Amino acid sequence: MKILLLIVGLALVCGLQGLNNNAQDSPKITGTWFTVGLASNVTFKIEEGGSFRKFVKNITEQDGVLTAAYFRRENGKCIQFSVNAYPGKDGEMHVQYDGENVFTIQSMDSNHLMFILYNTKDGEVTVWGELYGRTPNLPNQTKRKFEKICERFGIKKNQIIDVSKADRCENLK
Known part of the structure; x- marks a missing residue:
């Protein structure tokens, strides 16, 4: 277990190197978003009923x-619920959600936003990713980029779910 935590920590540090993770680039990040893709090395957490199955508004x-x-x-x-993410060292952000999460923005432009997060809860670390779009329909090229980023952090292709057409729970039924 100690080796696993060391590997995850090393991967996080390596992933942060060379990343321009400027969350203060508000014209790009502020506004309406749609969850398009979810990924996790613990797949049940992003499936229906999983704690990471959430849809950004x-x-x-x-x-x-x-x-x-x-x-x-x-x-x-x-x-509906809200969370706050606070800046940390080297461009990483911290948020409390189903444990402690440290995340970095891996890719961002005017149409998409990609995060990789490390969730620590009860001594276990889960790696997960989120792909947001300004619309629920992103080009396949953007989705492939998300897959490659996830694979770089140890999330396999079969651990990525396209939720662009899923029930987003917007009507608060």
Whole structure:
């Protein structure tokens, strides 16, 4: 277990090197987003009922702090919730959600946003990724880029789910 944590830590440090992770680039990050892809080395967490199966509504940035509004299904009902992410060292961000999460923005332009996150809960580390789009329909080229980024962090292609057509829980049923 110690070796696994060391490997994950090393991968995080290596992944941060050379990354321009400027979350304060608010014109690009602030606004409406759609969850297009979810990925995790623990797949059940991104499947229906999983704790990481959440759908972004919007993101705002103020003084380096990101606030994101999400929808998720819980006990058969849709709920809306928000989380705040705070800047850390070397461009990483920290957020409390189903444990402690450290994440980096891996790719961002005016149409997409890609994150890789390391979730630590009860001493276990889960690697997960999120792909957001300004619309739910992103080009296949962008989805392939997300796959490659996920694979670089140890998430296999069969551990990535396209949720662009999934029930986003927006109507708070």
